[in-house]
Structures are given as structure tokens and as C-alpha cells.
Amino acid sequence: MNRQNRLRLAFPALSENEAFARVAVCAFLAPLDPTVEEIGDMKTAVSEAVTNCVVHAYKQQKGMVYIQVGLLKNGRVQIKIRDTGCGIEDVKKAMEPMYSGSDSPERAGLGFSLMETFMDKVRVRSAVGKGTTVTLEKKLSGKAG
Amino acid sequence: MAVRLNFEDGVLRAVLDGEIDHHSVQQMRREIDDAIVRTSPKTLVLDVRRVSFMDSSGIGLVMGRYRLLHGMGGKIVISGAAGKLEKILRIGGLEKIASFEKEGKE
Numbered sequence: 503m504n505r506q507n508r509l510r511l512a513f514p515a516l517s518e519n520e521a522f523a524r525v526a527v528c529a530f531l532a533p534l535d536p537t538v539e540e541i542g543d544m545k546t547a548v549s550e551a552v553t554n555c556v557v558h559a560y561k562q563q564k565g566m567v568y569i570q571v572g573l574l575k576n577g578r579v580q581i582k583i584r585d586t587g588c589g590i591e592d593v594k595k596a597m598e599p600m601y602s603g604s605d606s607p608e609r610a611g612l613g614f615s616l617m618e619t620f621m622d623k624v625r626v627r628s629a630v631g632k633g634t635t636v637t638l639e640k641k642l643s644g645k646a647g
Numbered sequence: 648m649a650v651r652l653n654f655e656d657g658v659l660r661a662v663l664d665g666e667i668d669h670h671s672v673q674q675m676r677r678e679i680d681d682a683i684v685r686t687s688p689k690t691l692v693l694d695v696r697r698v699s700f701m702d703s704s705g706i707g708l709v710m711g712r713y714r715l716l717h718g719m720g721g722k723i724v725i726s727g728a729a730g731k732l733e734k735i736l737r738i739g740g741l742e743k744i745a746s747f748e749k750e751g752k753e
Binding site: 518546 | 666668669670671672673676700701702703704706707708710711714731734735738739
């Protein structure tokens with residue numbers, strides 16, 4: 503796959519788009535021959551990040567989610583998930599296991615924990631009132647390099 | 648995404664099929680909770696062997712049903728969890744509130 507190749511997606515922050523987002527990202531990366539395990543890892547991480555946009559950034563209100571996928575050196579892929587929602591006041595706290603910014607008992611507060619488990623690198627940049635960008639990186643074992 | 652429900656001898660069995668995420672879990676939750684309220688089961692078996700994808704919404708699904716059942720004196724069994732799915736459920740610490748069963752009737 504050409505290193506210049508990249509993907510940009512923009513879609514409304516609707517929960518029904520969570521499945522689309524994770525499948526679209528993995529479909530784009532398919533030429534790199536990721537293993538079934540790696541595909542599953544990336545699907546889970548993207549699903550968590552997009553769910554955060556729907557549930558937390560826009561609090562079920564209207565807004566857009568932007569995804570960029572690109573290739574780095576040495577078979578690493580980079581997936582950026584960005585929103586222009588409310589932002590996170592305390593990123594460190596938000597990333598703590600079992601901390602949930604939602605009052606709902608149905609949210610486990612493990613979104614960032616799973617992203618960290620299944621990706622090599624998770625970076626969060628956020629500004630209150632402006633939005634959040636989550637950058638995920640993973641080295642694939644296939645012919646990405 | 649579908650849930651098949653079966654109630655027999657105090658055991659409510661929910662066979663989950665397809666992908667569990669924040670979107671699909673909402674319908675599953677409604678169907679399971681309706682059945683819990685209707686049957687007041689002693690045990691809720693969540694059969695996940697046909698689940699092809701799950702994120703942390705699946706952990707929330709188990710935790711939420713535990714809260715509901717615990718107050719009624721019921722318990723939760725997670726049946727057929729393997730590989731990545733089991734890994735995710737265990738990251739959620741669910742072995743503290745549910746038992747894991749490998750084999751189970753279809």
C-alpha cells in the first residue's frame with residue numbers, strides 16, 4: 503500500500519454510525535493484510551473513540567465526527583478521531599479506568615482502557631468548548647512496511 | 648443484532664447474536680429487561696458465543712443487568728465467552744459479579 507495513501511471520513515455523531523466507522527477504517531487498511539486479531543483490536547478501539555464522540559462530546563446532540571487514517575513508518579498505522587464537541591476538562595481523569603463522564607450505569611468507564619489495551623499508542627488532545635482529538639497508533643505485522 | 652430469550656425453571660437464557668456496541672446494545676437491553684421484569688429469574692444466562700464484535704458496551708450491559716438482578720436476588724452467568732470477547736469482559740472485572748461458563752446448551 504502506497505505510504506501516501508490516506509482516508510478521511512466525516513459523518514454525523516449518530517450511534518448508528520459507530521458500526522460504519524469501525525468497518526470503514528478496517529476496510530481501508532485491508533490491503534495491509536492485518537491479522538484477524540489486529541482487525542478486532544482496531545475495530546474495538548475505533549468503536550470506543552466514536553462512541554465517546556456520540557455520548558460525551560456532543561451529549562447526544564448534533565455534531566460531526568472526523569476520522570483520518572494514515573500510514574507511518576515501519577508498518578505503523580495512525581487513526582485520528584476528532585470531534586468539535588464540549589472537550590474534556592481533565593484528560594488524565596477521563597482516562598482512568600472505571601471513570602465515566604456519563605451518569606448512566608450502563609457506561610462502564612472503560613473506553614480509554616480498551617483503546618490502550620488494543621492499540622500501541624493512545625494520545626488525547628482536548629480543549630474545553632472546542633473539542634477532542636484521539637490519536638491511535640498500531641504496528642501491523644503484515645506487509646504494512 | 649438479535650436477542651433470543653427463553654425462560655425455564657427459573658433460568659432466563661438470553662442468546663445474543665451479532666455485534667454489541669453502544670448503538671445495538673440499547674435494543675438488547677430493553678428486550679432483556681422486559682423479560683427480567685416479566686419472569687423474575689433466579690439466574691440470567693447471557694450466551695455470547697454468537698457475538699461477532701463487542702466493545703465496552705458489552706461490559707456495561709452485564710453491569711447494568713447485575714444491578715437490576717442483584718436487587719431481586721438473582722445471579723448472572725456468562726456463557727460461551729472466548730478469546731477477545733472474554734478478554735474484554737475480564738478487563739471489566741466481571742468475574743466479580745458473574746460466573747463464566749464455557750460449555751452450555753445451545
